[in-house]
């Protein structure tokens with residue numbers, strides 16, 4: 726069983742999905758980045774309604 730890893734090129738935005746046992750692909754002459762996991766797509770649960778945490782995983786950190 727092989728896990729698939731999503732990569733994204735920081736330069737052109739192209740995405741690739743490769744098995745985890747493959748070497749990191751390159752695009753635009755640079756090593757592609759790991760694509761962040763889509764944690765924000767998870768449906769909010771009533772059990773996880775705590776909003777006190779300042780470091781929410783949904784915060785993209787680019788605001789401001």
Ligand SMILES: [Zn+2]
Nearest residue numbers: 734737752753
């Ligand atoms: Zn590229």
